[in-house]
Amino acid sequence: MCGIIGLSLRSAPACYDLYDGLLMLQHRGQDAAGMVTFDGRKFHAHKANGLVRDVFTPSTIATLPGSVGLGHVRYPTAGTADALEAQPFFVNAPLGIYLIHNGNLTNTRELKNLLDTHYHRYLQTDSDTELLLNVFADELYTQVKGRDRTTDTLRTAVFTATEQLMQHVTGAYSVITLIDDLGLFAFRDPKGIRPLVLGHRKTVKGDEYCFASEDVALKALGFTLLRDVAPGEAILIDHDGQLHSHQCAEGSLEPCIFEYVYLARPDSMLNGISVYKTQLRMGSALAQQVAAADLPIDVVIPVPDSSRPVAMQLAQDLSLTYREGLIKNRYVGRTFIMPDQTKRKKSIRQKLNPVELEIKDKNILLVDDSIVRGNTMKAIVQMCRDAGAQKVFVASGAPAVRFPDVYGVDIPTRRELVAHGLTTEQIAEVLGVDALFYQTVPDLIAAAQAGNPDIRNFCTGCFDGGYVTPEVTPDYLDWVEHHGRGCSAPGSTDSLLTL
Secondary structure, eight states: OOEEEEEEOSSSOHHHHHHHHHHHTGGGOOSEEEEEEEOSSOEEEEEEESOHHHHOOHHHHTTOOOSEEEEEEEOOSSSOSOGGGOSOEEEOSSSOEEEEEEEEESOHHHHHHHIIIIIOOOOSSSOHHHHHHHHHHHHHHHHHTTSOOOHHHHHHHHHHHHHHHHHHOOEEEEEEEEETTTEEEEEEOTTOOSOOEEEEEEETTEEEEEEESSHHHHHHTTOEEEEEOOTTEEEEEETTSOEEEEEOSOOOOOOBTHIIIIISOTTOEETTEEHHHHHHHHHHHHHHHHHHHTOOOOEEEEOTTTTHHHHHHHHHHHTOEEOOOEEEOTTSOOGGGOSSHHHHHHHHHHHEEEOHHHHTTOEEEEEESOOSSSHHHHHHHHHHHHTTOSEEEEEESSOOOOSOBOSSSSBOOGGGOTTTTOOHHHHHHHHTOSEEEEOOHHHHHHHHHTTOTTOOOOBBHHHHSBOSSTTOOHHHHHHHHHHOTTOOOTTOOOOOTTO
16 A cells, blocks of 8 residues: 555646645555656656655755656555665666556566566566566567657557556556656556546646545645546556546456555545445444444444544444544554554554543443454553453454455465454454454445445455455465565466566
8 A cells, every 4th residue: 555646737846736645645655755756858856764744845845846747655565664665666768767656566476587587677676666667668668669759659659568567467556657758657457456546627728637546635736536547547648738548458446445444534535435435334334233232332432543434323323422532642653554563563552542531430342443463452452441441342344354465455464463263252352352343244345335336346355365366366375475475376377478
């Protein structure tokens, strides 16, 4: 999971809107930030580890002229948290290309072997984004070599190159590139696993466009949401501000359902579905389970922030008191996207503090959006008991996370997951709670699908192993756990020598 944004403006410097857009996407990654702009002649780039507000100061923003640009906030899932792997990445052949990427590739081992043995390209990092960029550049080189580089030729070449890329690159990838002789170019994998939206803004000097991970960035910048980029589609906004679209692969929208649980902001619309409304429906489904258990609940308390809509709807449906019994320190980042386990554990106590008056001598129902590793919930439960809670019940807005997420969420190995191999009762014992409720997978799908009935399938792999790309097999998962994120399992049938 990362946050990406691309802008094609007609006049004003893009850097200021890119900065504001990245602030709206900061929840998607807090490890590093990067930006590149193009002034019609040269690229100007800056990236570093840290939050957007720290990476981009007034002095650095002033060094980024140009009306076209890209911005990225990183949450590392493949590679490391080293500053060298901050995006965007760059190649200078066959054209000057900067690229940013949200998602995770699932056949990086084959792609790395191909680049090493066939194209003899050197990679500086372990990032699958750098790998994706080099594959794209090689495909584009194949299309343009020996040909006159007219505008029409390059436009045809970039779409054909993307067609070839989509035949061989597997996994999740929402991509925005900035190409010196072409403009802003974006594409989305054939399953549409990670989100990518397109916005439009009319000015006196012409049409302006914005690609972003979520439409909250569009709203903040005064863009109107045109639509989601379709699965398998590529869109070029040329330097004249003209939009060109091409379907590069047959698409079947099967988005990651975890976006609606935790990753996206509640005020976002993804794939025609309101994140907020989905979370309300999740709360109603959970309420039915809790009601059937007939527990002596005095108060419903959300674990801030993502679980509030779920908790509020649950409390309303059951006519229970809703209280803010845990206060969040707004200056501590999201523990789920901390780069390592040690930092996660340390930040939990710094992140939340109980309101004892709402907890002492009461039977409380804690509602969280999801329970992944269990460290946060276990610490919160103990915190509430220390604050005087008589009984602590827990409800999770998401189903039990029992499998890795291989498409760009940091759930890499089964052994890290508190629910893997355990029953709900056993998990409750590990967490130290008096009762535990999980959303069911069918109820979660129904909650999202109600917003867009045209979506027939969601990726639910981290809950039930229902991955949406065929290369993710049990052998693949074993290989990843033993050799690292983004590798491909032995016996893969991918053949890439025709790239």
